[in-house]
Amino acid sequence: MPRFQLTARAVRRQVLNSQAVIIGLEAAEIAASAIPGQFVELKVPGVLWRRPMSIYRRIGDVIEILVAIVGPGSRALAQLIPGGSIDIIGPLGNGFPIDGSDGDVVDDVVVAGGFGIAPFPFLVQRLREVGRTPRIFLGGRTKDQLFRQDLPAERISVATEDGSAGEQGKVVPLFASFADAVPERIERMRVYACGPTPMLRALQHAVASRGIRAWVSVEREMACGIGICQGCVVGAAGSDAYLLACKDGPVFDASAIVL
Numbered sequence: 001m002p003r004f005q006l007t008a009r010a011v012r013r014q015v016l017n018s019q020a021v022i023i024g025l026e027a028a029e030i031a032a033s034a035i036p037g038q039f040v041e042l043k044v045p046g047v048l049w050r051r052p053m054s055i056y057r058r059i060g061d062v063i064e065i066l067v068a069i070v071g072p073g074s075r076a077l078a079q080l081i082p083g084g085s086i087d088i089i090g091p092l093g094n095g096f097p098i099d100g101s102d103g104d105v106v107d108d109v110v111v112a113g114g115f116g117i118a119p120f121p122f123l124v125q126r127l128r129e130v131g132r133t134p135r136i137f138l139g140g141r142t143k144d145q146l147f148r149q150d151l152p153a154e155r156i157s158v159a160t161e162d163g164s165a166g167e168q169g170k171v172v173p174l175f176a177s178f179a180d181a182v183p184e185r186i187e188r189m190r191v192y193a194c195g196p197t198p199m200l201r202a203l204q205h206a207v208a209s210r211g212i213r214a215w216v217s218v219e220r221e222m223a224c225g226i227g228i229c230q231g232c233v234v235g236a237a238g239s240d241a242y243l244l245a246c247k248d249g250p251v252f253d254a255s256a257i258v259l
């Protein structure tokens with residue numbers, strides 16, 4: 001898989017709320033070779049380690065990232081304005097397995113919690129290019145944690161913990177009720193998930209108990225991003241071995257890892 005280091009010019013900045021910004025970066029080589037689920041590492045001035053961000057969407061030569069402001073790196077990144085530039089490396093990691101090998105998939109399903117939505121506009125884009133429109137389950141603590149502006153509205157089901165949008169509750173039970181209502185489709189269902197670790201753990205259980213195939217994108221704090229520092233360990237299921245989120249992931253078969 002090719003990997004590029006380049007200085008990307010910012011061409012777009014969209015503020016979603018006080019905690020979230022979308023930045024568009026001109027990065028032709030990365031845009032041309034990336035697949036959904038991959039990420040880039042950005043060298044944010046004044047911050048020691050590069051910061052990993054999923055590729056949110058691809059528009060021509062531009063890749064977009066959705067930045068959740070949680071600390072100094074993301075805060076500085078969120079201030080990048082059009083005309084500014086930043087050093088980035090990518091595409092990194094693997095991606096969601098959507099092409100070919102899964103045969104005749106009938107039910108693509110996305111399950112995302114909060115900022116876990118980040119890799120999915122790109123995935124939805126790719127699936128639609130091959131004639132597949134996934135069903136999308138979105139969850140957040142409140143409606144302010146739902147980022148659905150770049151997803152097909154008619155396919156989205158929502159759960160919020162405070163009931164401020166959609167069903168009151170968590171997103172995994174919402175997905176599980178859907179799955180239970182269509183038992184005849186379970187066998188050909190493919191689930192792609194990203195979100196906080198407790199949510200992914202609940203999803204692992206929900207899919208394992210129903211025999212549904214699923215892939216999860218995990219977050220680990222990262223330094224090198226390319227498999228050298230061993231800083232992003234994920235336990236392998238059924239053994240003492242470990243995997244690296246940056247190199248073996250960040251997308252894993254849900255049955256292959258311990259969260």
Ligand SMILES: Cc1cc2nc3c(=O)[nH]c(=O)nc-3n(C[C@H](O)[C@H](O)[C@H](O)COP(=O)(O)OP(=O)(O)OC[C@H]3O[C@@H](n4cnc5c(N)ncnc54)[C@H](O)[C@@H]3O)c2cc1C
Pocket residue numbers: 039047051052053054055065066067068069070071072073074075115118119218219220221222245250
């Ligand atoms: C493969 C991958 C893809 C990611 N994609 C996105 C994305 O698309 N959008 C986005 O906003 N964020 C994404 N993240 C998380 C993002 O990289 C971190 O939030 C960011 O690096 C934090 O840097 P900071 O300097 O702002 O905060 P820091 O001061 O470094 O951290 C602030 C707080 O966030 C926690 N934190 C830091 N890094 C992570 C992490 N990787 N996972 C969970 N908690 C963390 C810290 O423990 C601390 O509590 C991704 C992470 C990975 C590994």
Ligand code: FES
Pocket residue numbers: 221222223224225226227228229230231232244245246247
């Ligand atoms: S971040 Fe260095 S090995 Fe994964």
